[in-house]
Amino acid sequence: MPSRTTAVRTGVEDMPPGQARTDAEEWISWAAATVERLDPLNTPPRLPDIPKSHADDLKPFLGHGSPHDPTY
Template sequence: MSAVRTRVDAMPPRQTRTEAEAWISWAAATVERLDPLATPPRLPDIPEPRADDVRPFLGHWSPYGP
């Protein structure tokens, strides 16, 4: 991104430069928004298991006991 900024800074002040500066601002904001390390990582919330969660794996068995 610094190479693009250097190139745009060397451009004469016209509409093309203004459009390029707007694109740089958009690109920087998009990168910041999509950066997975912008917020500290955290473990996902794991819900408490329920009997219905294992039902598909039990076949004819009941999740509540014999």
């Protein structure tokens, strides 16, 4: 079974020369470049940058307590 890209390209190749065919060819080029750019498998995987945590990061979740005093 041919891929959709192959099917679209074949369909455009069957079009008579003219503006419609030119527009379709430009759209195919744009679509292929966009897919290439967005495909996550085109770049090696990497871990996200995780920011260093601080005790004060917990303040919004502790109410009146302190991240430095566990006896609140």
